[in-house]
Amino acid sequence: MAGRFDMTAKVVSIREVAPETFLLTLHAPEIAEYAVPGQFVMIRPRQEAGFDPLLRRPFSIHRVHAQQEHIEILFRVVGRGTRLLAKVCRGSVLCVLGPLGKGFEVRPAKIPVLVGGGLGVAPLLFLADRLKGGKGVIILGALTKGFLLRLDAFSLTGLDVLVATEDGSFGNKGLVTEVLNRLLGRLEAESRRQIIVFSCGPIPMLRAVAGLSKSYQVECQVSLEAYMACGIGLCMGCAIRAGRQGYLHVCKDGPVFPANLIDWDQI
Amino acid sequence: MAGRFDMTAKVVSIREVAPETFLLTLHAPEIAEYAVPGQFVMIRPRQEAGFDPLLRRPFSIHRVHAQQEHIEILFRVVGRGTRLLAKVCRGSVLCVLGPLGKGFEVRPAKIPVLVGGGLGVAPLLFLADRLKGGKGVIILGALTKGFLLRLDAFSLTGLDVLVATEDGSFGNKGLVTEVLNRLLGRLEAESRRQIIVFSCGPIPMLRAVAGLSKSYQVECQVSLEAYMACGIGLCMGCAIRAGRQGYLHVCKDGPVFPANLIDWDQI
């Protein structure tokens, strides 16, 4: 496993792009060089001396600017670690470990459909960037317009962007899965075989996306989360239930998995 | 025990006045109003969430600017807590508890001789300020010129300032106790009874100051340190050995003690 780095990265910028949601840009040359879409980094949220909070936090690589040697992280404040992270200043330095895990497996012969709900859009922009120029669809979902994330950036990738908000304040009213259902439903079986779904978001959404993909016989890859300590396969802490195979480990077997490996009833 | 406050104080300024030695100015109106020379505050060194380091740190009140509602702290970086404190920025906010403990007992009828070694000068400037206009002597000591602290500020109090450096790079060559010895030695027994010594500094120095004062039969008050958890008499952690009376507690019985209460052999 080459190309994983334990480095200090300078904060290039940080800004609030939606309520409690921040876009963090780091100068991390090695990570920017080696990362592939779907991979993640472990970031130490504290800068001060001391061991509390103890663990690094995992975040998807939201985007890479190869020339500037920058990586972007899109994160939401949900607890102690992310609250600390939201307070870092430009110029300060963070300990970052990455790039980690298995990313999305892109199939050039296929037409990608990206499905992201809420913060699940985080790893998809990097993927969309890499798919740029080809055909493809992105379905973005959020509760309401104010929580729609990075719509402009996704639009600039040139892929078709469909939007769903649960309250109908922007785009289609409803869930991303309804949009996905209509989209796949419209296609012939033949065309469907050309499709590959890449998805990230809350478990209920992923379960539905995996279910739709299965019933339409479409390949589907999902990016999953688990509480992590090390992020590199040392502790076995990030187990999720797979089908017959017992447990998979999100940090090294994933975070991106073929949807059909996962035990969707027990996860 | 009225007039003790658990408050948040804004950092007005912080600057390095000698190697690893910082002058911190805080906006703390209530503390500035109630403090007397020799008292201290407990400052939480961390600003981030988290419990490491756990304890607040005790610092003498170096000076009070009553009109501006400011207090000054003079501190040296010796460990984790002080290292964190040295990094605070102007405008940030610290948790401060104070004013605490018993300060110096000033006797208007007597002539004060202040003896401060190294960082021991910290509580003496506040005292000198309050003695302003009267007669009195300040003996300041340091290893070498570069470590002499707040000479200008002490000079402005109008008291006579004597200086001793161990390497002779400024003022008298030698220890503050030698200066004190000469000063007391020159006086008649009669005049000596007029003198009161106030001292703060490392234990060996204080032991010598207490010894001299005892042999010249001069009243002496010393400011002592101990590792503290609460600073307000809750934990009994800050014990130091007194003579027959067992232990005294630096945070509530002190930090200023009559020198003859202390067991100088065992401390």
Next chain:
Amino acid sequence: MDGQVKGLRGRVDLRVSIGSLDLKNPVLLASGTCGYGAEIEDFVNLEDLGAIVVKGISLEPRQGNPPPRLAETPCGLLNAIGLENVGVEAFIKEKLPWLRERGITTIVNILGNSADEYEELARRLAGNKGIHGLEINISCPNVKKGGVAFGTDPQQAAEVTKRVVAATDLPVIVKLSPNVADICAIAVAVQEAGATAVSLINTLLGMAIDIEQRRPVLGNIFGGLSGPAIKPVALRMVWQVVRCVDIPVIGIGGITTHVDALEFLMAGACAIQIGTANLIDPTAPVKVVQGVIDFMQENNYFSLQALKISS
């Protein structure tokens, strides 16, 4: 924070009874971390709390251990105070009146070198107005003789409990040591010996070394570890003891915020004590009470019982 708890805003009932001891709310101050009350009163309105457990009292005054008595550890505090206290007579004469006059619910933590001494302490305290309960400290790791032995042996713990229960009319809380393999064995033993309730945990035995001086930091070498660091161990033991005894269990150990307090209440503690947190923030107890009230109101828990996890 002005040291006052905002009114209960109606609905949430925080009252709790431990035997004949009725508490306004389940937040108590732990022994050894709040002096005899007067030391902390500038920062906390003591009547707003469930009760105060005063510093451990012995028959004779004790000077305590040689300094240093404290060492900071990651998220924790080591102390080796050695039970410095004024002794039972001075407590009754000099400290108790202050507490009584203010109507503060007062639990007296007692410590002896033998079952006889515990009994004698209970007897001397009996009949003094202003004392609402006794807490038997059979678990302090900082004294050489007695103390610890009682806390690690079920039979001796039971013996001490029986003697104290016989010597007093007050509710008797037995405070358990965590330095044991099976805390349930001790808890069951003191329940059978007549304890009104158990409280746990006291400190974990620990130490620190000063590498520059190449010697133990504490004058006493060993000390008791307290603070946030020990919370997971304390919570586990409370969970276990709640599930093996029928008497009320008071949770102690690392409780610093209302979240910590709620963890213990959900584990099944009927009340909690705040220790080290008082030292680092004397207004912590009031914030905890307020935080518990707010959480319960926001989440529609109307009683402490409703918080408890049943499994």
Next chain:
Amino acid sequence: MDGQVKGLRGRVDLRVSIGSLDLKNPVLLASGTCGYGAEIEDFVNLEDLGAIVVKGISLEPRQGNPPPRLAETPCGLLNAIGLENVGVEAFIKEKLPWLRERGITTIVNILGNSADEYEELARRLAGNKGIHGLEINISCPNVKKGGVAFGTDPQQAAEVTKRVVAATDLPVIVKLSPNVADICAIAVAVQEAGATAVSLINTLLGMAIDIEQRRPVLGNIFGGLSGPAIKPVALRMVWQVVRCVDIPVIGIGGITTHVDALEFLMAGACAIQIGTANLIDPTAPVKVVQGVIDFMQENNYFSLQALKISS
């Protein structure tokens, strides 16, 4: 930090022998926090360390506990991995060759449900090149059957030790549980049963509750507490055990920096293991070795023995 230890610059001798096991230096990686070596090799030059203790191995592969398996606590980590491992056969076939080819000093941590299983494990591992020692895990709190019981009862601990010692030519290290009242009793028992050395501590039993969900955080309810939070307890136990046995003592528990490592070495540990610190900073072990060397050189300690506090 490039994962490499700078040369010893002459004077300081860090070598240590544990029975027939010769180590380059006293810094080892603790079982369960370094995988089987390959997982951490991007960050640490394993040959620069004393040894690696691989994840606990059982006779059959184990799936481990249901998630969540981890919870962060103040300066600590709760884990309930439940000894997920590939089983002894897969270990020998798939993991050991990698370690052997690199010449990494490898200690295998073993775990069984009975003395028979421990013996059988020792037998199966015997004769495989590339294994330099066994560490008997009689102390893991995360499995229901076996494990813990052996660790808290001196007789059973001795029995397991005897059986393993008889079944192998390798040095046998017995890893002790801290969840006991008297760790010396266990240490003395396994010394008498023929252990080459003891290592301590394993994790303290703890738990955490999610107050929003009102349920234990861990799928297994209880987990093992590790990390800086437990260091004072670990250090105290190491100090005690060093003073009650004659065999070498390996210190474990919360070691994160060279200062921590030096505290254990001064307490009398002949070597130390780094656990949780690997998880939060995989280059920590190398920094610890470097820090120990620098400290010894600056303070004129030329051997590990010189560090030890004699009292």
